[in-house]
Amino acid sequence: MEGISRTPYHSLLCGKLAKGCGLCVQGKKMVVFVTGRCAQRCFYCPVSEHKFGKDDAYANEWKIADPTNPVELLEEARLTNATGAGITGGDPLANIKRTCEYIKLLKSRFGKKFHIHLYTPLRLVTREHLDALYTSGLDEIRVHPDLDDQSLWNRIDLARAYDWDIGIEIPAIPGYEAKTRALVDATHTKISFLNLNELELSDTTTPHYQLESLGFLPKNDISYGVAGSETLAHNIMEYARTKKLATHFCTARLKDGVQVKKRLIARATNTKGAFGEATGEGTLLFGCCYLSELSPSAGYRKKLACAGKDIDKKLMIAHKTLLTKKIQNEVDARKKRILLPLPLLRSHIQTLKDMTLVPAIVEEHPTADGFEVEIEFL
Structure with missing residues (x-):
C-alpha cells in the first residue's frame, strides 16, 4: 500500500477513498439527520441540544415538517443536485422504520445508483436491523465503535453477511492512540476502510458533551479543530497502512470549505x-x-x-x-x-x-x- 498523501480537498488519504466520501468531497451528498434519538452518550458528540434526543428529521439544514411525509427530503436532494445521501443522527437505528422508509423513498425517486451510506453506533446493531437496512437498499454502512468499551466490537461481524461496503468512522481523539490501534487490530480484516474525523469542539450544551471540561483545546484561534487530532490521525494512518487498511482523515476544513461550500453553490444556482x-x-x-x-x-x-x-x-x-x-x-x-x-x-x-x-x-x-x-x- 502506498504512503499517506494530502488530497486536493485538505484531507489525508492512504489507499482508496470510500465511495460515499468520493461523492461527499464533490458536494454531491445530502446529509439526512433522520432522528436525534440515540442510546449512546459520547463525550465528544457535537449534536446540538436542539436536536439531540428529539425524534426530528432534517434534510441538510431543512427541518422536515412532517417526517411521515418528507417532501423536503426529495426537494432538498433536487435543489442540491445530490447523487447520494449520508444518513446520520443521533442513531438512525433508533428509528429504524423511518430510516428504511427514507432509503426506499430516495432509491425509488432517484434510482438505484443514488448512493446511500449510514452511520451508526454498535449498540443497536442487530441481525434484524441489518436485514431491514440491506433490504431497503443501503449501499454502505459505517459503524462507530466505542473506544472505551470493546464489548460490542464483535457486532461488526454481523454486517459482513451482506453485500455492501463496511467501514469504521470515528474521531481522531488525542490521547486515544493505543485504544484506536487496538480497534484497528481487532477489525482491519473485517472492514474496507477506516475514516478518521478531525475532532472538533462544539457549542452544544448537551450534558454528555465534555471536551472543554476534559481539557481539549482548539488548535488555533480560528478553528474548532482540536489540537493534536491531526497528529493522532497521522500516527494511526501509518499504523493502519501496515495492516493494508485504507484510511482517510477528514478535516474540519474539508467539511466547511469543500463539502458544504460545493453543496451550497449548487443550491444557490437552483434557488436564485x-x-x-x-x-x-x-x-x-x-x-x-x-x-x-x-x-x-x-x-x-x-x-x-x-x-x-x-x-x-x-x-x-x-x-x-x-x-x-x-x-x-x-x-x-x-x-x-x-x-x-x-x-x-x-x-x-x-x-x-x-x-x-x-x-x-x-x-x-x-x-x-x-x-x-x-x-x-x-
Missing part, C-alpha cells in the same frame, strides 16, 4: 430565481426592499413570524406600484419583502425611499432558513 445572483462562495445576493416596520433589525425573525395579512397587503400594494413605474419586482412571501434585480435597485434608490421602502443589498445562504450573511442598507 429571477432576481438573485449566485456567488462563488455559495451565497446569494438579492436586491431587496423592506417595509419600514419590518426591515431587518433586533428581533427580525420574531417579527417575521408574527407578520399578518396587513403586511401581505402592503407588500402587494408596493409590488403593483413598482410595476406601474416600470420597475420589475416580485414579492418574497416567506421573508415578507420585495425582490428586484440589483441594477434596478441601485438605479431607483430614491424612488424606493419615496415610497417609504427600505432598500438593501442582502447576501444570504441559499439554505431553507435563508440566513443573512450581510445586509447593506442603501
Whole structure:
C-alpha cells in the first residue's frame, strides 16, 4: 500500500477513498439527520441540544415538517443536485422504520445508483436491523465503535453477511492512540476502510458533551479543530497502512470549505430565481426592499413570524406600484419583502425611499432558513 498523501480537498488519504466520501468531497451528498434519538452518550458528540434526543428529521439544514411525509427530503436532494445521501443522527437505528422508509423513498425517486451510506453506533446493531437496512437498499454502512468499551466490537461481524461496503468512522481523539490501534487490530480484516474525523469542539450544551471540561483545546484561534487530532490521525494512518487498511482523515476544513461550500453553490444556482445572483462562495445576493416596520433589525425573525395579512397587503400594494413605474419586482412571501434585480435597485434608490421602502443589498445562504450573511442598507 502506498504512503499517506494530502488530497486536493485538505484531507489525508492512504489507499482508496470510500465511495460515499468520493461523492461527499464533490458536494454531491445530502446529509439526512433522520432522528436525534440515540442510546449512546459520547463525550465528544457535537449534536446540538436542539436536536439531540428529539425524534426530528432534517434534510441538510431543512427541518422536515412532517417526517411521515418528507417532501423536503426529495426537494432538498433536487435543489442540491445530490447523487447520494449520508444518513446520520443521533442513531438512525433508533428509528429504524423511518430510516428504511427514507432509503426506499430516495432509491425509488432517484434510482438505484443514488448512493446511500449510514452511520451508526454498535449498540443497536442487530441481525434484524441489518436485514431491514440491506433490504431497503443501503449501499454502505459505517459503524462507530466505542473506544472505551470493546464489548460490542464483535457486532461488526454481523454486517459482513451482506453485500455492501463496511467501514469504521470515528474521531481522531488525542490521547486515544493505543485504544484506536487496538480497534484497528481487532477489525482491519473485517472492514474496507477506516475514516478518521478531525475532532472538533462544539457549542452544544448537551450534558454528555465534555471536551472543554476534559481539557481539549482548539488548535488555533480560528478553528474548532482540536489540537493534536491531526497528529493522532497521522500516527494511526501509518499504523493502519501496515495492516493494508485504507484510511482517510477528514478535516474540519474539508467539511466547511469543500463539502458544504460545493453543496451550497449548487443550491444557490437552483434557488436564485429571477432576481438573485449566485456567488462563488455559495451565497446569494438579492436586491431587496423592506417595509419600514419590518426591515431587518433586533428581533427580525420574531417579527417575521408574527407578520399578518396587513403586511401581505402592503407588500402587494408596493409590488403593483413598482410595476406601474416600470420597475420589475416580485414579492418574497416567506421573508415578507420585495425582490428586484440589483441594477434596478441601485438605479431607483430614491424612488424606493419615496415610497417609504427600505432598500438593501442582502447576501444570504441559499439554505431553507435563508440566513443573512450581510445586509447593506442603501
